[in-house]
Amino acid sequence: MALFFDTAWFDAQLAERGLSRRVMAAAAGMSEADLTLVFKDQRELSEAEVAAFAELLGTVPAEIAKQAGVSTPVPGAGPDARISALERRVAALEAELARLKR
Template structure:
């Protein structure tokens, strides 16, 4: 996974398809300003945006996520058991916080 958004890679994929960045923004439902933040590594892509970028660029969603330097789950590949376990941990932590507040 890249540590930072790989703007050169995205620009090269767009150039291969003869597309400007504005098309990428429009396809993902983003404003040009939002896309500029993504390219400056100041805004992370959502899983849905990763999927749109992948389709438009003709690559796998995992490649887009890796090149964007994010940990966004690849659409359609979320492990339901891991998701449930993570949610259960969050609920347990929240319940502990509520109990602690009630005791205060």
């Protein structure tokens, strides 16, 4: 298990897929500033964000939690686990739309 957020691992996963951190933030319904805090290990991920990252990167939530650090929750145990993939996509689209309107 990673002790701290593994920035290099996440950047490599994004690069393999031709994606940016901006896309990652939008997919999770986060602002880019929030994602920057996550990458600096200054903000933890929610279960819903872990699930969104897993879907985006084509891996299982447990791998995202492992690479994100010791206290990262794995989806499935808490109330955020009920958020469906469709709801996450809608949230990502709404976040991107809000960004474009600025």
